[in-house]
Amino acid sequence: MIDQRKKHNFKLYNIIIFIVFVAFITALDLKFLGDDYVRRVLSLAAIYTIVSVSMNLVNGFTGLFSLGQAGFMAVGAYTVAIFTVPLEKRAAIFYVVDQNPVLAQIHLPFVVALILGGLLSALIAILIGIPVLRLRSDYLAIATLGFSEIIRIILTNAKSITNGALGIKGIPEMPTMWVFFGVMILSVTLIVLLINSSYGRAFKAIREDEIAAEAMGINLFKHKVMSFAIGAFFAGIGGGLLASLLGTVDPKQFYFTMTYNFLLIIVLGGMGSISGTVIASFIVTIGLEVLRFFDEPLTLLGFNIPLFRAGFRMVIFSALLMILVLFFRNGLLGQKELSWDMITSWFNKKTLRRKEKGGAL
Amino acid sequence: MLEIKNLHVNYGGISAVKGINMSVPEKSIVTLIGANGAGKSTTLRTIAGLVKPSSGEIIFQGENITGKDTIDIVAKGITLVPEGRRVFANLTVLENLKIGAYLRKESIEDSIKNVFDLFPRLKERSWQLAGTLSGGEQQMLAVGRALMAKPKLIMMDEPSLGLAPLIVNGIFDIIKEINKLGTTILLIEQNANKALKVADYGYVLETGKITMEGTGLELLKNEKVKDAYLGSSKK
Numbered sequence: 001m002i003d004q005r006k007k008h009n010f011k012l013y014n015i016i017i018f019i020v021f022v023a024f025i026t027a028l029d030l031k032f033l034g035d036d037y038v039r040r041v042l043s044l045a046a047i048y049t050i051v052s053v054s055m056n057l058v059n060g061f062t063g064l065f066s067l068g069q070a071g072f073m074a075v076g077a078y079t080v081a082i083f084t085v086p087l088e089k090r091a092a093i094f095y096v097v098d099q100n101p102v103l104a105q106i107h108l109p110f111v112v113a114l115i116l117g118g119l120l121s122a123l124i125a126i127l128i129g130i131p132v133l134r135l136r137s138d139y140l141a142i143a144t145l146g147f148s149e150i151i152r153i154i155l156t157n158a159k160s161i162t163n164g165a166l167g168i169k170g171i172p173e174m175p176t177m178w179v180f181f182g183v184m185i186l187s188v189t190l191i192v193l194l195i196n197s198s199y200g201r202a203f204k205a206i207r208e209d210e211i212a213a214e215a216m217g218i219n220l221f222k223h224k225v226m227s228f229a230i231g232a233f234f235a236g237i238g239g240g241l242l243a244s245l246l247g248t249v250d251p252k253q254f255y256f257t258m259t260y261n262f263l264l265i266i267v268l269g270g271m272g273s274i275s276g277t278v279i280a281s282f283i284v285t286i287g288l289e290v291l292r293f294f295d296e297p298l299t300l301l302g303f304n305i306p307l308f309r310a311g312f313r314m315v316i317f318s319a320l321l322m323i324l325v326l327f328f329r330n331g332l333l334g335q336k337e338l339s340w341d342m343i344t345s346w347f348n349k350k351t352l353r354r355k356e357k358g359g360a361l
Numbered sequence: 362m363l364e365i366k367n368l369h370v371n372y373g374g375i376s377a378v379k380g381i382n383m384s385v386p387e388k389s390i391v392t393l394i395g396a397n398g399a400g401k402s403t404t405l406r407t408i409a410g411l412v413k414p415s416s417g418e419i420i421f422q423g424e425n426i427t428g429k430d431t432i433d434i435v436a437k438g439i440t441l442v443p444e445g446r447r448v449f450a451n452l453t454v455l456e457n458l459k460i461g462a463y464l465r466k467e468s469i470e471d472s473i474k475n476v477f478d479l480f481p482r483l484k485e486r487s488w489q490l491a492g493t494l495s496g497g498e499q500q501m502l503a504v505g506r507a508l509m510a511k512p513k514l515i516m517m518d519e520p521s522l523g524l525a526p527l528i529v530n531g532i533f534d535i536i537k538e539i540n541k542l543g544t545t546i547l548l549i550e551q552n553a554n555k556a557l558k559v560a561d562y563g564y565v566l567e568t569g570k571i572t573m574e575g576t577g578l579e580l581l582k583n584e585k586v587k588d589a590y591l592g593s594s595k596k
Binding site for chain 1: 409411430431432435436440441443447448449450451452456459460461463464506510
């Protein structure tokens, strides 16, 4: 009976947390709270959450070491950029090389362009996946990394479609933060449902032991391609949202270093933990901003401290990463999901320890 | 139920199985014994479709399944309990069982209950990660997982490998029990003594060829088998 009441409380806590979250975002959104900077950082965190969770589906749950996330994001981002910029602004943007006459006529609503971007990403993932997913571990990582670079170079050179290295400006901005948070909640929910379905179990079986999974009648190749394509779909969606948040895209944004941000997030959160990934996305995105004061010159007691200059932030960040890999190899949550049981048991352990200490005194 | 005719399997240029003929009648326990490298595991893996044969035929319930994909073979009712257990270590016991029933569309609650009846230990530990089970429990899980596909023929690759003698006895009891419930069993063992005692029929495999066959009892008494596999005492 006590157990049941406890469970009931937990449900109540969940609802309260959800309401607080919705209220907080709405307050921000209606400008009762925070400023544009905070809104922007949190929206970016929401986008990073979508992409990281999709990457975790591929890397953490299916066990495919793929580093192509930046490439898939680029596909989604450019689809949104190409199709949502108002027609009258096109000529001013494509002033060096004219836009492809067919594309120059097409304007799509944001939602359609966003989904198209995701689908295009998934299609490319299937085409690449068919040869590449026969590879394993580090070979797969190299192949997907190469793919992501190929996408970037195509974007730089297909000038009549992408405006080359100049990028595309003037992507309409979103009127509300809820676009990002709504899509985030939807994507995470869909991925969680997928992971808990029989497909999700098959993905995990492949991660654990390919031979045993095959002996159970799981089609390895089909499931790998499926996971890869679904991951690419959500990365494409994330890329599309990023394009509309920033209002501009250019090929340099999608360097392979971008993929490392997501890799860092899923390693920090725990490979194979959705809740860990969500938490880590916010920690990393906000952390990267908070650490920004390391990039500015600092004068302490009349001394100009020499290390504080542009780029030092990344040194600190790398050091944190090394500490993480050395001491918390499983990340925040490992393969577990955050639950009330976990939180209460953690607190219980703490109070127990305190009691023990008290007893010793 | 299962007929193997003149099966040859090559790994690259090396031939591992050189033309074996054997048959597994319905509802029986058939065992394949032999030393390391005799080709036992290769034979099983070929039947399961994990390895493609270079020539020969495998016929299951009157249907030629030679060279078919593993998925089709599992769907037809042959499952493999792989060597060294190979449970999904970071998944719970229950998840492991559910993956075993991956190809089944209908409700699997009954099968889960049946497996738990057969292995009460697994029920106690259904929320535990498979990697935290003991070796014997993992073997139970591997067998239970294979049963979840509702197989007609279950093939076991060295189920006694690396287990304590007492637990090995338990595993062989379970094999007999599964057989009594109506499942045909093809068993591969290095522990020839135990395997021949439970088997209705046995084959002895040496470097890719079948050198002897007979009922379990016949082989147990056979001098050559005793010398080579049972470690007969020549005191």
